[in-house]
Amino acid sequence: MIELHKVTKKYGSRSAVEDLSFSVQKGEVVGFLGPNGAGKTTTMKMITGYMVPTAGEVKIDGKDIFEEPLKTKKKIGYLPEVPPIYSDMYVEKYLYYVAGLKDCPKEKMNSLVNSVIEKVGLQEVRHRLIQNISKGFKQRTGLAQALISEPEILILDEPTVGLDPNQILEIRNLISQLRGQHTIILSTHILSEVQATCDRIIIIKEGKMVAQESLASLREKQSQSRRCISVRVKQTSEVLEQTLKQLNGIEDIKSSQNNILSLLVNADTDTNINEQVAKVIIEKGAGLLELSESFSLEDVFLKLTGDNTKDN
Numbered sequence: 001m002i003e004l005h006k007v008t009k010k011y012g013s014r015s016a017v018e019d020l021s022f023s024v025q026k027g028e029v030v031g032f033l034g035p036n037g038a039g040k041t042t043t044m045k046m047i048t049g050y051m052v053p054t055a056g057e058v059k060i061d062g063k064d065i066f067e068e069p070l071k072t073k074k075k076i077g078y079l080p081e082v083p084p085i086y087s088d089m090y091v092e093k094y095l096y097y098v099a100g101l102k103d104c105p106k107e108k109m110n111s112l113v114n115s116v117i118e119k120v121g122l123q124e125v126r127h128r129l130i131q132n133i134s135k136g137f138k139q140r141t142g143l144a145q146a147l148i149s150e151p152e153i154l155i156l157d158e159p160t161v162g163l164d165p166n167q168i169l170e171i172r173n174l175i176s177q178l179r180g181q182h183t184i185i186l187s188t189h190i191l192s193e194v195q196a197t198c199d200r201i202i203i204i205k206e207g208k209m210v211a212q213e214s215l216a217s218l219r220e221k222q223s224q225s226r227r228c229i230s231v232r233v234k235q236t237s238e239v240l241e242q243t244l245k246q247l248n249g250i251e252d253i254k255s256s257q258n259n260i261l262s263l264l265v266n267a268d269t270d271t272n273i274n275e276q277v278a279k280v281i282i283e284k285g286a287g288l289l290e291l292s293e294s295f296s297l298e299d300v301f302l303k304l305t306g307d308n309t310k311d312n
C-alpha cells in the first residue's frame with residue numbers, strides 16, 4: 001500500500017532522511033518512532049507528497065506519488081505536526097471548506113461532514129469558533145480534516161502532542177477505532193502510545209532506519225517480569241493509594257519520599273493502565289507531576305537510538 005524505496009531528503013548538504021526503505025501493508029497501523037530531529041516529519045511530508053525526496057521514490061498502491069499526485073493524494077489523509085486549522089472559522093464551516101478543497105462530491109458534503117463530526121466527537125463544538133475550543137477539540141478538528149474525504153491512508157504526525165492525559169486517552173481511543181478502516185502511520189515519542197495502538201513499529205535515528213519490528217515480537221522479547229509505573233504527585237493520600245490499588249492489574253503500591261508512588265503492574269496488563277492511573281490521580285485532585293514506566297520497549301528504544309532524553 002505504501003512503499004518507500006531508498007528515500008533521501010537533504011536540506012542543503014545535510015541529510016534529514018537517508019536511504020530509507022520500508023513498506024506498509026493495507027490495514028496496518030504502524031508507529032513511527034525516533035528522537036527529536038530523527039526525520040519523522042520529513043518522511044511523512046514525503047509520503048503525503050508535500051515534499052519531494054532528493055532521491056528515491058515513494059509509491060502509493062504501486063504508483064509514484066509525484067507522477068500521479070492528484071490521484072494518489074486523494075487516498076491520503078494527513079494530520080501535520082501543526083494542524084492546518086483556521087482559528088477564525090467555525091468548526092463545521094471549516095470542515096465544509098476542507099471537503100470542498102478535497103473535491104468531495106457536492107451531494108455527499110452534508111453526510112461526509114456529519115459523519116466525520118460524529119466519528120471524532122465534535123458535536124458539542126460544531127458551531128463554535130475554532131479559536132475558542134480546547135486543544136483536544138482542536139486536535140480532533142485536525143483529525144476530522146484528515147478523515148473528511150474518507151481516505152484509505154492516514155498519516156498522523158504526533159497526534160497527541162501537547163494534550164492532557166484525558167485528551168490523550170480520547171485521541172488514542174479514536175485512533176484505535178479507526179483501525180481496520182484505514183492504513184495508518186503515526187509518529188510519536190510516546191512508547192505507550194505505540195503499544196496501545198500499533199501493530200508494528202519503525203524506529204529511525206538521524207534519518208536512518210534502526211529497527212522495524214512487530215509489536216507481537218517485541219512483546220515476546222520483553223521479559224515476563226512485572227513492570228513498574230512511577231508517579232510523582234503534588235499530594236498523595238490514603239484515598240488515592242487505595243483507589244489506585246483497586247485498579248485491575250495493580251499488584252502493589254509503595255510510597256516514598258517527595259510524593260513518589262511506585263506501582264507494580266502485573267505482566268499481563270496492557271498499557272491502558274497508565275492512562276487509568278493518570279485519570280485516577282487527576283480525578284482525586286492529587287496533581288499529576290510525572291508518570292514514567294520502566295519498560296523494556298523503552299529500553300529497546302534507548303538502546304537503538306542512543307537517546308537518553310526521554311521525550312514523553
Ligand SMILES: Nc1ncnc2c1ncn2[C@@H]1O[C@H](COP(=O)(O)OP(=O)(O)OP(=O)(O)O)[C@@H](O)[C@H]1O
Pocket residue numbers: 011015016034035036037038039040041042043
Ligand atoms: N525546512 C528545513 N530546513 C532545514 N532543515 C530542516 C528543515 N526541516 C527539518 N530540518 C532538519 O531535518 C532534521 C529532521 O527533522 P524532522 O522535523 O523531520 O524530525 P522529527 O523526527 O520530526 O523531529 P521532532 O520529533 O522534533 O518532530 C532535523 O535535523 C531538522 O533540523
Ligand SMILES: [Mg+2]
Pocket residue numbers: 040041042081157
Ligand atoms: Mg516532527
